[in-house]
Amino acid sequence: MALNRILYVRLPCNPIFPIGVVYLADHVHKCFPDVEQQIFDLGTVPPLDFASALDRRIDDFKPTLLVFSWRDIQIYAPVGGRGGNPLQNAFEFNYARNPLLRVRGAMGGLQLMLSYYSELWRNLGLIKRGLKRAKRYTSDARLVVGGGAVSVFYEQLNTLLPKGTVVSVGEGETLLEKLLRGQDISGERCYIAGETKPRDRLIHEQPTPVEKTACNYDYIASIWAEFEYYLQEQDFYVGVQTKRGCPHNCCYCVYTVVEGKQVRINPADEVVREMRQLYDRGIRNFWFTDAQLIPARKFIADVEELLQKVLDAGMSDIHWAAYIRADNLTPKLCDLMVKTGMNYFEIGITSGSQELVRKMRMGYNLRTVLQNCRDLKSAGFNDLVSINYSFNVIDETFDTIRQTIAYHRELESIFGADKVEPAIFFIGLQPHTHLEDYAFKKGVLKPGYNPLSHMPWIVRKLLWNPEPLGSFFGEVCLQAWKQNPNDFGREVMNILEQRLGKADLEEALTAPIDTPRELAGAV
Numbered sequence: 001m002a003l004n005r006i007l008y009v010r011l012p013c014n015p016i017f018p019i020g021v022v023y024l025a026d027h028v029h030k031c032f033p034d035v036e037q038q039i040f041d042l043g044t045v046p047p048l049d050f051a052s053a054l055d056r057r058i059d060d061f062k063p064t065l066l067v068f069s070w071r072d073i074q075i076y077a078p079v080g081g082r083g084g085n086p087l088q089n090a091f092e093f094n095y096a097r098n099p100l101l102r103v104r105g106a107m108g109g110l111q112l113m114l115s116y117y118s119e120l121w122r123n124l125g126l127i128k129r130g131l132k133r134a135k136r137y138t139s140d141a142r143l144v145v146g147g148g149a150v151s152v153f154y155e156q157l158n159t160l161l162p163k164g165t166v167v168s169v170g171e172g173e174t175l176l177e178k179l180l181r182g183q184d185i186s187g188e189r190c191y192i193a194g195e196t197k198p199r200d201r202l203i204h205e206q207p208t209p210v211e212k213t214a215c216n217y218d219y220i221a222s223i224w225a226e227f228e229y230y231l232q233e234q235d236f237y238v239g240v241q242t243k244r245g246c247p248h249n250c251c252y253c254v255y256t257v258v259e260g261k262q263v264r265i266n267p268a269d270e271v272v273r274e275m276r277q278l279y280d281r282g283i284r285n286f287w288f289t290d291a292q293l294i295p296a297r298k299f300i301a302d303v304e305e306l307l308q309k310v311l312d313a314g315m316s317d318i319h320w321a322a323y324i325r326a327d328n329l330t331p332k333l334c335d336l337m338v339k340t341g342m343n344y345f346e347i348g349i350t351s352g353s354q355e356l357v358r359k360m361r362m363g364y365n366l367r368t369v370l371q372n373c374r375d376l377k378s379a380g381f382n383d384l385v386s387i388n389y390s391f392n393v394i395d396e397t398f399d400t401i402r403q404t405i406a407y408h409r410e411l412e413s414i415f416g417a418d419k420v421e422p423a424i425f426f427i428g429l430q431p432h433t434h435l436e437d438y439a440f441k442k443g444v445l446k447p448g449y450n451p452l453s454h455m456p457w458i459v460r461k462l463l464w465n466p467e468p469l470g471s472f473f474g475e476v477c478l479q480a481w482k483q484n485p486n487d488f489g490r491e492v493m494n495i496l497e498q499r500l501g502k503a504d505l506e507e508a509l510t511a512p513i514d515t516p517r518e519l520a521g522a523v
Contacts, residue, residue: 004180005036007063009130011123011147012042012050013071017230019239019289020147021069025223026215027173032180038063039224042126050122054130062137065144065179067172068127073120073149073452086112087426088481090463093456095474113454120452128162144179146172151258152431154191155198156452163194170258171244174208203257203432212241212266214273217281237287237321238278242271242306243299246291249361250350251434252390252427252464255291263295268306272313279315286320293322300328307336319343327364329372334379342381346423348388352407353400355511356393361434366407367509373414386421387411389489392469393427394438398500403508405497410505422489424477427464435464 008025010018018041025037038061045053089112092105127145134141145161146168154169161167168175169189178185189205191198199205221227230236245263246256275286294303310318321344329337349364351357357364373385389404412420429435431451439445444461451462465473476499480491 004032004065005061005063006038006065006067006176007058007061007134008037008039008067008069009054009126010039010041010043010069011071011126012045012047012119015043015229015236016071017236017239017287018043018069018071019241020071021067022215022220022224023212023241024067024172024176026220027210028176028180029216029219030213031177035180037223039220039226041224041226041229044226044229050126051129054126055133058130058133058137063134063141064138065142066130066134067144067146067176068130069147070123070145070149071147073153087463087477090456090459091474091477094460095471096478101478109456109459116454124160127165131162131165142166142179144168144172144176148258151203152254153452154203155431156450158191158193158198161193165193167191167193167198169198169203170260171207171210173210206260206262207244209262209264212264212270214270214277217274217277231282236283237285238283239287239289240271240275240278241289242266242268242293243290243295243302246295248292248295248363249434250363251361251394251438252430254430254433257432259291263299265299265302268302268309271306272309275310275315275318276313279318284318286318288320288322290322293324294328294333295325297328300330300333304330304333304336307333307340310340311336317341321345323348325364326372326376327368329376331375331379334372334376334381337376338380343383344386346386346388350388350390351393351396351400352389352404352508353511354509355403356395356400358511359394370407370410370414370509373411377414381415382419384419384421385411385415386423388423388425390425390427390464392465392473396469399503401496402500402503405493405500405502406505407508408493409497409502417490422493424489424492426473429462429464 006025006028008021010021018039021039021041025039028035028037038057040054040057042050042054085108089105089108092101093109094105096102096105127143131141131143143162143164144166145157150157150167151169154167157167166175166179166185167190171189175185175188175190178188186196189202189207191202230238243263243265245259245261246253247261247263248256250256278286294300319341321342324345324347326347347369349357349366349369350360350362352366354366357366387408389408391401391404408420408422427435429439429445436445439461440447444466449458453459476492476495477488479495480488483495484491
């Protein structure tokens with residue numbers, strides 16, 4: 001063990017706290033306290049210095065094991081990033097009637113495509129460069145590549161990564177344990193690039209449960225020179241994980257396969273101990289990084305216990321945020337949320353039509369969500385809530401759009417229109433999801449397609465906005481960007497209501513109970 005020197009390299013991405021790498025290093029230290037480790041976060045390095053900074057760190061540390069964390073590859077969202085706004089570029093190119101707008105969309109799409117491929121090849125180049133550099137000092141230096149992007153696109157990366165790379169899918173704690181012990185890793189969620197092929201449905205295998213204790217931030221600070229970067233600005237939300245896994249079957253979501261369906265709770269005392277360490281370093285903003293903070297009603301008591309212990313710990317001036325299933329709130333939980341400083345949360349209901357929520361396998365009861373939101377408001381919540389909508393989902397009609405508008409207006413009446421931010425997403429079709437299987441059945445995609453491709457004819461299919469409503473939504477979104485680009489989501493809602501009106505709220509909350517046959521059969 002004393003001979004192992006592990007360098008964790010977080011590949012460049014937006015400045016988001018690298019909780020995955022931090023937890024990996026913490027876990028390895030608890031299992032193998034004599035192993036030397038360092039964390040190197042390229043997200044804190046200027047782009048022109050990526051290669052030289054990586055070289056210097058490897059020269060100084062001389063790692064025997066390189067662990068690269070790759071967070072993002074494919075991004076389809078209505079926000080700026082990379083070479084511009086990917087959704088706007090795609091919609092201008094595909095739907096604009098004005099030829100000049102189509103040209104602008106094409107140019108923006110080309111810029112985005114070049115930026116995307118540049119990032120892809122740059123990251124692959126950094127991985128290869130790092131391994132080659134490490135082999136100067138240790139001829140048998142090994143390479144592990146994991147992270148969110150790798151877990152989704154692990155099959156496509158097989159031929160792109162250096163031969164012998166251990167490609168890690170999902171959680172990496174037990175994999176690293178076995179590597180350090182020299183044990184057989186064939187039973188882990190991984191494969192070796194160029195030597196073995198990934199097992200069929202590898203991502204669907206359940207991860208090995210790991211008992212989670214509070215991260216030792218004294219140790220993390222000692223091995224991570226860039227740690228202070230995330231402590232300097234008070235607007236950073238630092239990640240803390242309270243559980244892993246998601247039990248749901250939402251047809252477009254890959255979380256449930258990456259993290260597994262078994263929800264594993266981190267002990268509340270350990271979570272609070274971890275938060276306290278960060279609090280004592282000046283952190284006041286926390287993001288609970290769970291796939292869902294309250295994934296099902298059976299976990300309500302666990303969240304109540306956690307928040308009560310946060311309250312008892314005396315951290316009264318903190319704020320926190322999370323992705324929450326609002327159908328699982330209780331009046332007691334709402335009260336604790338407000339008292340402990342929740343100042344933002346996201347709800348991913350996808351649609352305000354109960355009929356479509358059921359067809360998308362979301363498992364939400366929209367009537368319950370509304371009542372729980374009223375309870376949260378009564379408890380004193382007066383901050384921002386983001387509602388994620390994905391229009392043109394399976395079997396969307398003008399009637400279901402009217403229902404979504406009615407539902408959204410009711411949320412505005414509860415929290416206040418200025419406090420409810422509609423985030424308009426067109427689903428980015430991901431590998432290993434039920435929606436991908438549905439697309440195969442419908443002939444939208446063919447098995448063997450390349451989800452890493454950014455060619456326009458592929459992107460148009462992966463940005464889920466099929467006809468007959470695709471052109472309609474394209475026109476609406478283009479109008480919204482023209483009229484109010486700085487408040488895109490609210491403008492989309494306003495335009496839809498102007499064009500279509502809104503349904504009676506009761507219509508939105510009522511849906512016939514039937515089986516969504518096509519999706520039910522897509523497994």
